[in-house]
Amino acid sequence: MTGFLASRALSLAFVLWLVTMIAFVVIRLAPGDPSAIMLGSDATPKAVAEFRAKYGLDRPIAVQYIAWLGRVVRGDLGTSIYLGRPVTTAILERLPVSLTLTLAAFVIAVMLGVTLGLVAAYWHDTWVDRAVSVVAALGLSMPSFWLGICLIYLFAVRWALLPSGGFVEPWVDPPASLRHLLLPAFALGYLQSGLIARMTRTSMLEALRGDFVRTARSKGVAELRVVVKHAFRNALIPVLTVTGIALAVLFGGAVVIETVFTLPGVGRLLVNAVVRRDYAVVQGTLLLVALWYVLVNIAVDILYTVSDPRVRLRAS
Amino acid sequence: MLRRLMTTVVLLLMLATSGASGAAPDRCPVQGGTVRAAMAGSPPTLDFVTSFAAQARDIGVYIYEGLVTIDGNYDAAPQLAERWTTSADGKTYTFHLRKGVKFHDGSPVTAADVVASVERFRAQSPRKADLSMVAGARAVGNGTVEITLSQPSAAFVPLMAYPGPAVAIMPKKLIEGVAAGKLPQSSVIGTGPYRLAEWIPDKHVHLERFAQYSPAPGDPSGYAGRRLACLEHIYFLPVPEVSSRVAGLESGDYDYGQNLPAETYSRLTATKGLKTVILKPYYEIVMHLNTQNGALKEWKLRRAIQVGLNEDEIMLAAAGDKTLYRLDPSLFFKEQYWHSNVGANRYDEHDVAKAKALVKEGGYDGSPLRIITTSDFQFIYNAALAMESQLRQLGFTTKVQAYDYPTMIDIFRKKRGDWDISYNAFSIRTDPGGFTFVLKSESGYQPYASKDVDALLEKALVERDRKARAKLYEQIQDILYKDIPMIKHGDLFGFDALRDRLQGFEPFYTTPRFWNVWSKDKR
Numbered sequence: 001m002t003g004f005l006a007s008r009a010l011s012l013a014f015v016l017w018l019v020t021m022i023a024f025v026v027i028r029l030a031p032g033d034p035s036a037i038m039l040g041s042d043a044t045p046k047a048v049a050e051f052r053a054k055y056g057l058d059r060p061i062a063v064q065y066i067a068w069l070g071r072v073v074r075g076d077l078g079t080s081i082y083l084g085r086p087v088t089t090a091i092l093e094r095l096p097v098s099l100t101l102t103l104a105a106f107v108i109a110v111m112l113g114v115t116l117g118l119v120a121a122y123w124h125d126t127w128v129d130r131a132v133s134v135v136a137a138l139g140l141s142m143p144s145f146w147l148g149i150c151l152i153y154l155f156a157v158r159w160a161l162l163p164s165g166g167f168v169e170p171w172v173d174p175p176a177s178l179r180h181l182l183l184p185a186f187a188l189g190y191l192q193s194g195l196i197a198r199m200t201r202t203s204m205l206e207a208l209r210g211d212f213v214r215t216a217r218s219k220g221v222a223e224l225r226v227v228v229k230h231a232f233r234n235a236l237i238p239v240l241t242v243t244g245i246a247l248a249v250l251f252g253g254a255v256v257i258e259t260v261f262t263l264p265g266v267g268r269l270l271v272n273a274v275v276r277r278d279y280a281v282v283q284g285t286l287l288l289v290a291l292w293y294v295l296v297n298i299a300v301d302i303l304y305t306v307s308d309p310r311v312r313l314r315a316s
Numbered sequence: 317m318l319r320r321l322m323t324t325v326v327l328l329l330m331l332a333t334s335g336a337s338g339a340a341p342d343r344c345p346v347q348g349g350t351v352r353a354a355m356a357g358s359p360p361t362l363d364f365v366t367s368f369a370a371q372a373r374d375i376g377v378y379i380y381e382g383l384v385t386i387d388g389n390y391d392a393a394p395q396l397a398e399r400w401t402t403s404a405d406g407k408t409y410t411f412h413l414r415k416g417v418k419f420h421d422g423s424p425v426t427a428a429d430v431v432a433s434v435e436r437f438r439a440q441s442p443r444k445a446d447l448s449m450v451a452g453a454r455a456v457g458n459g460t461v462e463i464t465l466s467q468p469s470a471a472f473v474p475l476m477a478y479p480g481p482a483v484a485i486m487p488k489k490l491i492e493g494v495a496a497g498k499l500p501q502s503s504v505i506g507t508g509p510y511r512l513a514e515w516i517p518d519k520h521v522h523l524e525r526f527a528q529y530s531p532a533p534g535d536p537s538g539y540a541g542r543r544l545a546c547l548e549h550i551y552f553l554p555v556p557e558v559s560s561r562v563a564g565l566e567s568g569d570y571d572y573g574q575n576l577p578a579e580t581y582s583r584l585t586a587t588k589g590l591k592t593v594i595l596k597p598y599y600e601i602v603m604h605l606n607t608q609n610g611a612l613k614e615w616k617l618r619r620a621i622q623v624g625l626n627e628d629e630i631m632l633a634a635a636g637d638k639t640l641y642r643l644d645p646s647l648f649f650k651e652q653y654w655h656s657n658v659g660a661n662r663y664d665e666h667d668v669a670k671a672k673a674l675v676k677e678g679g680y681d682g683s684p685l686r687i688i689t690t691s692d693f694q695f696i697y698n699a700a701l702a703m704e705s706q707l708r709q710l711g712f713t714t715k716v717q718a719y720d721y722p723t724m725i726d727i728f729r730k731k732r733g734d735w736d737i738s739y740n741a742f743s744i745r746t747d748p749g750g751f752t753f754v755l756k757s758e759s760g761y762q763p764y765a766s767k768d769v770d771a772l773l774e775k776a777l778v779e780r781d782r783k784a785r786a787k788l789y790e791q792i793q794d795i796l797y798k799d800i801p802m803i804k805h806g807d808l809f810g811f812d813a814l815r816d817r818l819q820g821f822e823p824f825y826t827t828p829r830f831w832n833v834w835s836k837d838k839r
Contacts, residue, residue: 260559
């Protein structure tokens with residue numbers, strides 16, 4: 001385990017370094033400059049030059065990168081040009097929103113996906129199975145922003161059942177928070193539930209055909225116990241992989257949903273930063289998203305050992 | 317341009333007697349209630365003086381006040397200053413402060429606070445260059461401030477009145493030694509009708525009524541005159557996604573929605589419980605023609621475009637609804653003193669035959685005209701597409717490239733050889749001097765240089781006689797219609813919507829004004 005963690009820490013560092021490079025270069029390759037946003041199109045060349053010098057944008061890109069990387073290593077993600085505050089502060093202010101949304105969407109995705117997958121596998125090749133396939137395919141193919149807009153139209157505008165957007169902290173007013181979270185979490189989670197349902201179905205079908213299931217049934221074990229305890233436990237590893245990926249993807253996917261539902265999260269911070277060419281914020285948030293992906297993947301690897309004792313983690 | 321170009325005018329000061337909403341009550345018909353306003357964006361900082369952002373200005377006008385501000389005709393009008401005088405040489409302005417005005421922390425406003433605020437603005441505001449003519453400011457006693465200029469300037473008071481960012485008066489003790497953008501939330505203390513209760517970035521700005529507010533005398537007009545805080549709470553909620561603003565209005569989550577899309581105008585107007593308001597004017601849509609590079613160096617080709625365009629068609633495409641625009645030839649809005657019809661005979665001529673003949677005469681070689689526009693502003697994008705289709709009818713070939721706004725500006729400014737036509741929108745309201753940068757050769761803003769225009773602009777900056785100054789800008793407009801470095805399509809209006817329980821709301825500028833607005837049912 002120690003070897004495994006050390007190896008993963010190394011690859012984590014490598015991936016993050018790669019992300020810093022890509023994030024740094026790509027945002028600068030886009031035409032446009034923070035000065036166009038901050039000073040306006042009619043800013044004098046002198047004002048633009050002063051602005052660029054103040055934020056170090058006039059230095060060669062490699063010099064800027066090394067200076068920024070040096071600060072990142074010390075835990076300083078820099079200062080937002082537009083917000084005038086440390087990027088870390090800006091991210092931390094918005095992180096609870098994104099985490100709450102991601103976790104709520106994750107719960108919906110897993111509950112819906114696993115349930116649908118189990119149902120489809122158990123009643124495979126029936127109308128139930130086909131109906132689940134349609135629901136899963138819809139989830140896989142529908143853009144989240146479109147689903148979000150449809151949900152707002154139906155549940156907020158047409159039926160006035162739920163708010164159209166906004167965020168209430170769960171620790172401030174739990175019922176209100178739940179009402180505000182339902183639509184965005186569903187819009188985000190539904191997409192991933194399709195993937196989880198399909199994987200659960202395939203994996204469960206295989207498990208249900210296994211000898212150990214036949215043995216359990218012949219021993220007279222209750223059907224529910226056979227499905228959940230025997231078959232599902234054995235079908236878990238591929239499902240766990242997919243749910244792990246889902247958890248990682250959901251955090252990134254929150255970018256669009258946060259904009260549609262007016263949630264003040266990290267995703268919206270990133271979108272605004274790209275539009276404003278707020279380099280430090282773009283780099284900082286991308287680094288955070290990358291860190292999230294890598295950490296979730298490591299956590300999933302560790303969970304393999306819990307779900308299947310035969311799996312042993314090695315450094316390789 | 318779309319931001320700083322909310323710049324500036326006026327030479328002589330018209331005291332705040334003109335403009336809109338003279339019928340506003342002198343006390344609140346109903347006291348209490350809350351408004352939840354869905355805004356297009358979020359302020360980057362609450363240190364308003366240090367930000368150009370429109371969102372900062374929109375909220376700053378509730379919290380802060382200046383010595384002067386703008387009235388309903390975009391002219392300078394008194395606010396914290398009761399009156400002011402100018403020395404014979406035009407270099408010294410003496411402002412006399414209104415008595416009894418208090419900051420939100422209860423302390424009285426003194427001349428020392430004004431001096432400290434002006435000095436901080438001159439040192440730290442991104443608009444500090446606007447006050448470069450100021451030599452110094454000093455307190456004369458407790459209630460008088462003297463500001464001296466290095467040279468007389470027609471634009472000084474209008475620029476002091478310009479709201480974005482305003483020369484906001486703040487307590488000296490809270491701003492001394494504070495770096496730009498670093499004003500803590502607890503120090504956001506002004507003299508306005510509302511004070512800051514809470515700011516959660518990207519979530520909301522919550523303002524609450526300032527009970528000890530001392531309104532300026534006179535009827536409300538623009539940002540000037542009597543401002544009554546009838547509503548108890550105002551929440552400014554950033555909702556950048558326009559469909560979310562519309563949905564939130566329809567569902568009842570928001571009481572007000574800013575900057576809504578034209579295609580929803582009829583629907584929202586017909587929605588029970590909502591009323592729509594038209595913001596007139598909003599922007600003038602302008603296309604720049606590259607007079608120094610490419611095919612349009614040839615005057616006859618520029619003239620062909622000018623003579624051939626059907627501006628009504630272009631503006632309808634841009635605005636999306638007949639009620640949301642007007643055709644007008646002037647550099648300035650009809651609501652401004654500076655408006656002029658000079659050159660109007662060359663506006664919206666729509667003479668296709670003449671245009672085609674000019675295309676031939678101009679020796680057009682068939683190479684495509686490169687049009688750059690932005691998809692960030694739908695009205696600009698739509699105007700460009702409509703214009704492009706008309707160019708093809710005139711015999712031009714075209715190529716349209718749409719970018720996000722910063723990229724378009726980057727290409728417009730730095731890659732002069734890469735485009736023939738570029739787009740923008742102006743909203744120059746306070747002083748006509750705002751056009752100096754756009755038009756002056758040495759600024760290099762657009763690929764156009766005219767010694768005549770330069771000379772007129774310089775004269776206009778110091779001319780203190782209002783009528784004579786207006787004549788100078790008329791001459792500039794005339795030259796522009798003849799040289800054709802830019803073509804104005806028309807004036808676009810904005811449109812907002814609010815719940816009909818909110819009474820007394822009148823649109824002005826781009827800031828929703830909730831002072832003098834009350835809630836019928838006190839909610």
